[in-house]
Amino acid sequence: MSNLLKKAAAAGERQDWVAVGQYLQALPWDCDSPFARAGDWRQGIVPTIAERSRALDLALQVLQAGDFQLRWDVAKVFAKFGDAAIAPLLEFVEDEDAELELRWYAVRILAGFDDPRVVLALVELAIATEDEELAITAARTLSEFGDSAVSALAELLAAPDDRMRLLAAQALAWIRRPATISPLLSAADDSLPIIRATAVEALCSFHDPRVPPVAISALQDLDPRVRREAISGLSFVADPEEWDLVARLQPLLYDLDHTVCHQAAIALGRIGNDAAVAELARLLRSQRTPCELRIVVVQSLSWAQTARALEIFAAELAAPVGPAEQESPTEKTVVEEIVIALGRWRAPESSARAAEVLVAFARQLSASATLPSASLQKALAVALGNTYLEQATAPLCELAVCDEKSVRLHALSSLQKLPAGCKSLQDLQDRAPTSERAREIESTLADVKTETRHTFAVQGCS
Numbered sequence: 001m002s003n004l005l006k007k008a009a010a011a012g013e014r015q016d017w018v019a020v021g022q023y024l025q026a027l028p029w030d031c032d033s034p035f036a037r038a039g040d041w042r043q044g045i046v047p048t049i050a051e052r053s054r055a056l057d058l059a060l061q062v063l064q065a066g067d068f069q070l071r072w073d074v075a076k077v078f079a080k081f082g083d084a085a086i087a088p089l090l091e092f093v094e095d096e097d098a099e100l101e102l103r104w105y106a107v108r109i110l111a112g113f114d115d116p117r118v119v120l121a122l123v124e125l126a127i128a129t130e131d132e133e134l135a136i137t138a139a140r141t142l143s144e145f146g147d148s149a150v151s152a153l154a155e156l157l158a159a160p161d162d163r164m165r166l167l168a169a170q171a172l173a174w175i176r177r178p179a180t181i182s183p184l185l186s187a188a189d190d191s192l193p194i195i196r197a198t199a200v201e202a203l204c205s206f207h208d209p210r211v212p213p214v215a216i217s218a219l220q221d222l223d224p225r226v227r228r229e230a231i232s233g234l235s236f237v238a239d240p241e242e243w244d245l246v247a248r249l250q251p252l253l254y255d256l257d258h259t260v261c262h263q264a265a266i267a268l269g270r271i272g273n274d275a276a277v278a279e280l281a282r283l284l285r286s287q288r289t290p291c292e293l294r295i296v297v298v299q300s301l302s303w304a305q306t307a308r309a310l311e312i313f314a315a316e317l318a319a320p321v322g323p324a325e326q327e328s329p330t331e332k333t334v335v336e337e338i339v340i341a342l343g344r345w346r347a348p349e350s351s352a353r354a355a356e357v358l359v360a361f362a363r364q365l366s367a368s369a370t371l372p373s374a375s376l377q378k379a380l381a382v383a384l385g386n387t388y389l390e391q392a393t394a395p396l397c398e399l400a401v402c403d404e405k406s407v408r409l410h411a412l413s414s415l416q417k418l419p420a421g422c423k424s425l426q427d428l429q430d431r432a433p434t435s436e437r438a439r440e441i442e443s444t445l446a447d448v449k450t451e452t453r454h455t456f457a458v459q460g461c462s
Helices: 003-013 017-026 049-065 068-094 100-110 116-128 132-145 147-156 162-175 178-187 193-203 211-218 224-237 245-254 258-271 274-285 291-304 307-318 334-343 351-367 374-387 390-400 405-415 421-431 435-461
Strands: none
Touching: 003 017, 003 049, 017 049, 017 068, 049 068, 049 100, 068 100, 068 116, 100 116, 100 132, 116 132, 116 147, 116 162, 132 147, 132 162, 147 162, 147 178, 162 178, 162 193, 178 193, 193 211, 193 224, 211 224, 224 245, 224 258, 245 258, 245 274, 258 274, 258 291, 274 291, 274 307, 291 307, 291 334, 307 334, 307 351, 334 351, 334 374, 351 374, 351 390, 374 390, 374 405, 390 405
16 A cells, blocks of 8 residues: 555544545555556556545545545545546435535535536535535536537426426536537426526527527516516627617617616617617707616717717717716715716727817806806816827816815826926916916825825736
8 A cells, every 4th residue: 555545544534634645645556557657656656546545535535524624635635536426425415414514525525527417416516505506516516518508408498397397407608618508498488487588598698599589578677687688698799780780789778677778878879870879869968868877878878889879978078067076975976977988988080089078168257147066067077188188288277276185196196197288387377367276286285196196006006
């Protein structure tokens, strides 16, 4: 017997499971390469069946008696024993009186054995166990087997038990291989909404001609979860022109479920053609559209980054600033979201136009008799700085002398990004109406420099 195995056996008699695990991990043979390669085994000597059996027994004892870390470590050893490890591990899995953590570890170890016995046992476990975490672990382990588990899971989709069908659908969704498309197509018509949603979401990860018709049909599903998954998936798997997606998604912008409305707006922004942008613009302008949805529309239009979307933003900012932007809102306003979007505009052919819109809006705010909220002013200061254009200098200088220190902080920080920013900062201090305001500007500027040095220091350490 190997010296390492003798030491492991002796440690086992003392119940020193830490030592047993260490000795077992040091054994230089495994099921794929039984010959010795180094250390204790002499080259050319094959471990006997008795030696393998003894080592497997010790590994099982560690798995039973060890703590979480010991089990984690010894789990790596079972690959050494090949198919001989399957039967005793299945006994742990099927033992309802066994410790839950032990059964969990047995399931995870069995993930390394692509064997019909394992597939059937894990399907039965996923169905029978009352522990949700163990059921999910069994289903996910099944997903790791790939095509070999698909046929067994497909049969479960016809089971009368809802929970059984759901677990099968979830396992097929985790596998995500072409072989799962056919059973998932059948699951898309299941009586249980969560199964339909799971199937549609998984199907939309495949570019297969069978998928778009199913997803389009799911747009009319009575359950909002199914409609959301169909909306999200269609913008990826279907050609917008071929399947007339804009016309199909447009009614869902006005769905009774607000999360469906949001998902439809996001999908249209992802499509981004003129028809999609027109529908989003119509929703943005409607006085009946809730503020939360209008913000989602703005975000969707900003993702499109088209000239038409930019002009829609320009028209919105040209309108008088409403009371919601003049007060101090607890949530972000639509105008503020538009300003943020324009500050992040990166489309080369229209970035200059985005900067012009921001500068014009800043001048409009400056001429307004009502002071906008500090939140909007800060967003505008950041956006103007992101244009890197000299035209943004004047409006930033006005924001830099604002009474609100947080606004000044953002404005002064943005001024440093502009070509004439440094000179403008000095002019601000020189032209300050009072020595007190000059000191305030100098103090805020010092805060900006401190924050900049801190940022660079953090980035340098990361």
